[in-house]
Amino acid sequence: MALKLEGVTKVSGADVHIHPTDLTLEKGTMNVLLGPTLSGKTSLMRLMAGLDVPARGRVFWNGEDVTGMRVQDRGVAMVYQQFINYPSMSVYDNIASPMRLTGVSKDEIDRRVRETAELMKLTPMLDRRPLELSGGQQQRCALARALVKDAGLVLLDEPLANLDYKLREELRVEIPRIFAASGAIFVYATTEPEEALLLGGNTATLWEGRVTQFGPTPEVYRRPVDATTARVFSDPPMNFLQVSKTGARLMFGEGQSAEARGRLASLPDGRYLAGFRPNHLGIASKAGAMRFRTVVAVTEITGSETFVHLDHAGERWVGQLHGIHALEHGAQVEVFLDPAHVYIFGEDGALVAPAAYAEAA
Amino acid sequence: MAQITLDNLAHSYLAKPVSNDDYALKPMNHTWADGEAYALLGPSGCGKSTLLNIISGLLQPSQGRILFGETDVTHAATAERNIAQVFQFPVVYDTMTVRENLAFPLKNRGADRAYVAERVATIAKMIGMEGELDRKARGLTADAKQKISLGRGMVREDVNALLFDEPLTVIDPQMKWELRTQLKSLHRQFGHTMIYVTHDQTEALTFADRVVVMHDGRVVQIGTPQELFERPEHTFVGYFIGSPGMNVIPARVEGRTAYIDGAEMALAHGYGALSGKVEIGVRPEYARLSDEGMPVKIRRVEDVGRHRIVRAEFFGHDINIIAGEGEEIPADRVRVSFDGAHVNVYADDWRVAPESAPGVAA
Numbered sequence: 001m002a003l004k005l006e007g008v009t010k011v012s013g014a015d016v017h018i019h020p021t022d023l024t025l026e027k028g029t030m031n032v033l034l035g036p037t038l039s040g041k042t043s044l045m046r047l048m049a050g051l052d053v054p055a056r057g058r059v060f061w062n063g064e065d066v067t068g069m070r071v072q073d074r075g076v077a078m079v080y081q082q083f084i085n086y087p088s089m090s091v092y093d094n095i096a097s098p099m100r101l102t103g104v105s106k107d108e109i110d111r112r113v114r115e116t117a118e119l120m121k122l123t124p125m126l127d128r129r130p131l132e133l134s135g136g137q138q139q140r141c142a143l144a145r146a147l148v149k150d151a152g153l154v155l156l157d158e159p160l161a162n163l164d165y166k167l168r169e170e171l172r173v174e175i176p177r178i179f180a181a182s183g184a185i186f187v188y189a190t191t192e193p194e195e196a197l198l199l200g201g202n203t204a205t206l207w208e209g210r211v212t213q214f215g216p217t218p219e220v221y222r223r224p225v226d227a228t229t230a231r232v233f234s235d236p237p238m239n240f241l242q243v244s245k246t247g248a249r250l251m252f253g254e255g256q257s258a259e260a261r262g263r264l265a266s267l268p269d270g271r272y273l274a275g276f277r278p279n280h281l282g283i284a285s286k287a288g289a290m291r292f293r294t295v296v297a298v299t300e301i302t303g304s305e306t307f308v309h310l311d312h313a314g315e316r317w318v319g320q321l322h323g324i325h326a327l328e329h330g331a332q333v334e335v336f337l338d339p340a341h342v343y344i345f346g347e348d349g350a351l352v353a354p355a356a357y358a359e360a361a
Numbered sequence: 362m363a364q365i366t367l368d369n370l371a372h373s374y375l376a377k378p379v380s381n382d383d384y385a386l387k388p389m390n391h392t393w394a395d396g397e398a399y400a401l402l403g404p405s406g407c408g409k410s411t412l413l414n415i416i417s418g419l420l421q422p423s424q425g426r427i428l429f430g431e432t433d434v435t436h437a438a439t440a441e442r443n444i445a446q447v448f449q450f451p452v453v454y455d456t457m458t459v460r461e462n463l464a465f466p467l468k469n470r471g472a473d474r475a476y477v478a479e480r481v482a483t484i485a486k487m488i489g490m491e492g493e494l495d496r497k498a499r500g501l502t503a504d505a506k507q508k509i510s511l512g513r514g515m516v517r518e519d520v521n522a523l524l525f526d527e528p529l530t531v532i533d534p535q536m537k538w539e540l541r542t543q544l545k546s547l548h549r550q551f552g553h554t555m556i557y558v559t560h561d562q563t564e565a566l567t568f569a570d571r572v573v574v575m576h577d578g579r580v581v582q583i584g585t586p587q588e589l590f591e592r593p594e595h596t597f598v599g600y601f602i603g604s605p606g607m608n609v610i611p612a613r614v615e616g617r618t619a620y621i622d623g624a625e626m627a628l629a630h631g632y633g634a635l636s637g638k639v640e641i642g643v644r645p646e647y648a649r650l651s652d653e654g655m656p657v658k659i660r661r662v663e664d665v666g667r668h669r670i671v672r673a674e675f676f677g678h679d680i681n682i683i684a685g686e687g688e689e690i691p692a693d694r695v696r697v698s699f700d701g702a703h704v705n706v707y708a709d710d711w712r713v714a715p716e717s718a719p720g721v722a723a
Binding site: 036037038134135164165166167169191192193194197198200218221231235236237277279297298300301302303304307309318320324329357 | 404405406502503504533534535536538541542545546549560561562563566567568585586587589590591600601602603604605606644646663664665666667686687
């Protein structure tokens with residue numbers, strides 16, 4: 001079983017919502033669509049579901065061309081950010097409703113409702129109405145309705161965005177488990193990099209209507225193909241710095257440089273863009289690390305970590321430091337960066353050399 | 362700017378509350394300092410919005426008083442309280458330009474034109490919308506509209522307090538960083554009393570000087586991010602703050618030793634006789650996989666980029682351990698050790714103060 005998109009596009013008037021996209025999702029995989037608002041996540045999902053017909057390109061389901069087939073005739077289930085349940089029905093009837101439409105026997109319905117309710121931890125709530133449940137339980141009810149259909153394709157559009165942080169944390173742990181038990185193709189849209197990492201599976205990063213990269217989630221995170229992907233898949237945002245290559249060295253400014261090793265060694269001299277993640281910036285001196293002078297703009301302490309926003313030669317960097325560091329606004333701080341944690345992008349944004357640590361991982 | 366006093370304040374949505382359970386907000390006494398930034402943090406239903414609505418005047422409390430400075434405002438209308446509010450969803454006038462939207466609270470109060478122009482320019486720069494001042498708000502994205510709402514909330518300098526009700530919910534993660542740091546800079550510059558309601562711990566901890574953690578209609582702890590992280594006064598605070606939350610493990614505590622199902626570990630402090638349900642609490646950040654320590658069985662390892670979350674079974678209890686990005690995770694004979702200085706002891710969910718600290722009088 002597989003869903004295959006071949007050169008699909010979505011156009012509305014003069015606006016291109018989705019540029020030509022090829023994507024193949026295999027049976028039994030979790031696929032995250034990661035990108036900011038308006039990057040095309042929902043548009044892409046609607047094309048996958050058959051809710052919209054692509055302007056160009058084809059959609060294949062198990063090798064069969066389903067482009068233009070109505071969503072009702074496809075085995076698709078969708079869950080939205082807003083929990084959608086029937087308020088006048090009990091939780092039991094809500095979960096049973098998709099099966100009643102397709103003429104499943106009463107005993108079979110009962111068995112599947114109870115099985116799914118158990119999986120979603122809703123068994124004690126089966127007789128209640130959705131509005132008597134907490135937000136998390138309401139969304140679990142909506143998820144249960146999607147799962148019980150036994151659809152081959154389950155599309156989840158930011159399903160946890162309206163939930164409390166802690167409930168989100170709990171459901172994020174549960175969803176991969178539920179997904180593993182179902183065997184369907186899951187597609188999960190989110191704006192949050194951390195959510196993508198926790199869900200695992202594969203990730204497609206989206207930016208302005210384009211899939212910039214698709215692959216196993218940790219791989220996309222550690223080996224982004226371009227600066228845009230790296231930016232989308234980094235929270236706090238990735239830090240950037242203009243560098244230049246001269247002979248065997250990469251010059252980072254302030255007299256700081258690193259040996260141009262591996263793939264970098266064969267690059268032509270010239271200007272490049274260096275990128276590094278906030279958690280790789282340190283304030284303790286470290287052997288082999290480059291040192292930069294910065295000024296503290298804002299410090300945010302979470303208890304376990306400190307986010308320090310730094311001004312460096314006209315750029316704003318973020319450092320995510322372990323522990324608590326009371327860095328005052330306006331203070332001058334030296335920060336340290338191990339060249340092994342630096343990604344090098346070309347001036348067009350394409351990755352020319354991944355960070356050495358990621359190559360080793 | 363004003364200090365805010367909650368004097369024996371409580372609220373029930375029922376006409377005749379009988380038991381404590383009937384109160385959405387249980388009786389509380391607090392004084393919040395002038396010019397500080399507070400966050401009200403808790404899950405839905407904890408009472409944080411009820412409390413905010415009482416402070417803003419949208420709701421009259423069933424009992425007690427609320428003071429701004431020395432003035433009793435318990436029964437004053439919202440408009441009389443001289444506060445600015447920003448809500449979860451943008452409140453923007455679509456037919457007005459961005460400039461008119463930002464200027465509205467000032468014009469409404471008859472501020473002079475030069476002052477209005479200057480403030481609007483300052484705020485527009487802060488929210489990064491200088492280039493869009495003359496376009497109509499209609500058709501802007503939710504992000505942009507919420508930035509206008511935030512800007513409008515901050516345009517007046519003479520307010521008693523600035524109240525924010527989950528203002529960043531509709532904002533993308535990357536933009537959240539920007540707006541939050543701008544709010545913080547603004548607070549540092551102008552020293553407004555700010556109250557920020559959220560269920561998101563990162564937002565609360567990074568924004569506020571002090572975080573007010575609410576649970577079940579009560580304030581369970583008011584503290585700095587560091588205090589909430591290192592010394593949660595209640596197991597709920599341990600659970601709610603931190604991602605994942607604190608590990609809470611049933612134990613028997615005698616003096617300076619904790620006994621967990623036969624295993625024992627030394628504590629950094631001594632404790633007197635404890636009664637009720639006794640547990641130790643240790644955050645995943647203070648648990649380490651190691652060669653020595655107590656046996657643990659690894660269930661699953663989740664890679665979240667900057668570190669990994671190890672989900673493990675420890676004497677029949679689920680615990681979480683944080684492992685570094687490059688750290689090796691042993692395959693067999695796995696053991697865990699806890700950083701004794703960061704183990705807290707709880708009796709019936711409340712933290713027990715130790716009797717003695719090493720080298721320091723308790």
